Amino acid sequence: MSVSVYHFSPTGSTKQIALAFGRALDQNASFVDLAAPGIHGGSRPIPDPDENETSLALFAVPVFAGRVPAPAIEAIERLDGKGVVAASAVVYGNRDFDDALIELNDVLTRQGFAIIASGAFVARHSMLPSVAAKRPDASDLEDVSKFARLVAEKAAAKDALSTPDVPGNRPYKEASGAAWVPTVSDDCILCGICAAQCPVEAIPRSAPNTTEAGCFQCMRCVAVCPKDARSLPAPVAAMISEKLGPVAGVRKPNQMWV
Ligand SMILES: Cc1cc2nc3c(=O)[nH]c(=O)nc-3n(C[C@H](O)[C@H](O)[C@H](O)COP(=O)(O)O)c2cc1C
Ligand code: SF4
Ligand code: SF4
Numbered sequence: 503m504s505v506s507v508y509h510f511s512p513t514g515s516t517k518q519i520a521l522a523f524g525r526a527l528d529q530n531a532s533f534v535d536l537a538a539p540g541i542h543g544g545s546r547p548i549p550d551p552d553e554n555e556t557s558l559a560l561f562a563v564p565v566f567a568g569r570v571p572a573p574a575i576e577a578i579e580r581l582d583g584k585g586v587v588a589a590s591a592v593v594y595g596n597r598d599f600d601d602a603l604i605e606l607n608d609v610l611t612r613q614g615f616a617i618i619a620s621g622a623f624v625a626r627h628s629m630l631p632s633v634a635a636k637r638p639d640a641s642d643l644e645d646v647s648k649f650a651r652l653v654a655e656k657a658a659a660k661d662a663l664s665t666p667d668v669p670g671n672r673p674y675k676e677a678s679g680a681a682w683v684p685t686v687s688d689d690c691i692l693c694g695i696c697a698a699q700c701p702v703e704a705i706p707r708s709a710p711n712t713t714e715a716g717c718f719q720c721m722r723c724v725a726v727c728p729k730d731a732r733s734l735p736a737p738v739a740a741m742i743s744e745k746l747g748p749v750a751g752v753r754k755p756n757q758m759w760v
Contacts, residue, residue, distance in 0.1 A: 503654060505531040506551045508581075509562045510574035512537055512701060512720035515625030515638065516593040520562040522643045523591070526650035527558070536563075536577040537701040537720075548577060551586040551615075558657050559588040561610060564628070567678035568600025571718055573702055575609055583614030587663060589653045590620045595627030596634040596754050597746060604670025617665045619653045619760040621646075624753075628721040629734060629742050633750050645756040652760045666759035682738050683713035684724050690731040696723035 505528035511517035517535075524531030532549075540546035551559045563574045570592070588610055592602045599622045607617050623642060627633035638646070656662070683704075690711040697705040704717040711731075713723075724732045734742070 503527055503556045503558055503657070504552060504554060505558050505560065506534065506549075507531055507560045507562070508534045508536055508578075510536040510571065510577065511562070511564065511593075512571075512722040513628040513725045515628070516562050516564045518638055519591060519593055519623050519625065519642075519646050520560060522638075522646040523560050523562070523589075523650045526647040527654050536574055537722075539699060539701060539703060541577055542573050542702045548580050550582050550584065551588075553584040553586055557586050558653065559583075559586050559615065560591065560653075561588060561606065561615075562591040562593060563602070563606055564625075565592050565594035565599045565602040566718070566720075567680075568598065568602060568675040569677055570602050570605050570609070571720065572677070573718060575605075578609050578613060581613050583610065583616075586615055587657050588615040588617055589649075590617055591623060591649075592621075593623050593625050595629070595746075596624050596637075596749050596752070597627070599669075601670040601672075601674035603668045604672065605674050607665070607668060608672075611665070616663055618656050618663050619649070619758070620666055620668045621649045621756065621758045623756045627746060628725070630739075630746050633746050634754075642756060645758075649756075649758050649760075652758065656760055668759050678719075680719060680738075682719065682735050683717045684719075684721075684732040685735045686711045686713070687731045687733070689729045690727075691729055693728065695726055695728060696732060699723065699726050
């Protein structure tokens with residue numbers, strides 16, 4: 503089976519899950535990074551999936567405010583699904599995935615993919631990494647392998663390729679209107695790492711201690727800064743701590759619909 507894995511992963515957890523899925527089925531799986539700098543501006547092409555008979559695609563995206571991040575939707579909208587059989591996965595920070603999975607399945611279906619299975623997996627919360635801190639862990643990655651096997655079995659039974667019903671509502675939750683950007687402290691050494699890695703090029707290379715409009719609060723710059731100079735603004739950190747308090751000590755299970 504030839505597997506193409508498309509992932510959008512600002513801080514790496516979604517990618518971990520995507521890699522585990524791909525490798526469980528195909529040692530030569532191809533991986534496409536939908537959050538790579540240049541994808542968003544259109545200067546990097548995105549390869550369409552291979553439409554041969556045994557092809558399978560996986561799409562893995564994180565959940566932001568109960569939705570799929572807009573730049574991930576925009577990247578998927580550039581693809582031609584050509585009827586390729588696909589599975590979808592959302593990765594969320596132990597609160598909830600709300601309408602993200604149904605939204606992901608809707609956009610993939612519109613682009614011409616045949617969705618046969620979906621999953622919702624838990625990972626470290628990228629805004630408050632103490633929540634679900636060590637996830638995905640070994641047990642989560644076993645769940646991902648199990649999901650991959652179930653998807654492959656279903657794909658092989660070519661006459662029963664139904665799309666599963668997944669939780670979520672239409673119309674979707676309103677997208678977050680939050681306008682904050684990461685705070686930059688005096689520890690910034692202007693190294694430019696954050697500017698080079700921002701998926702939407704919202705950090706000017708000439709002034710990487712600033713952030714422009716277009717930032718979608720993905721936390722990549724906070725995660726990659728070698729000086730820990732970028733962080734959540736204090737009021738946002740306080741708000742998110744309060745919101746996640748009730749789920750901080752709960753281990754939410756991964757879920758699959760096949
Ligand atoms: C702006 C933003 C909003 C988020 N919203 C949610 C949410 O609604 N529910 C949730 O459980 N986790 C939420 N998270 C946590 C991420 O979904 C989770 O940490 C995910 O694993 C991040 O994937 P990544 O490591 O591939 O970037 C949010 C994270 C960010 C940065
Ligand atoms: S990665 Fe950190 S230190 Fe480097 S330019 Fe960005 S904020 Fe400054
Ligand atoms: S500036 Fe915004 S969009 Fe760019 S990496 Fe930082 S948080 Fe993400």
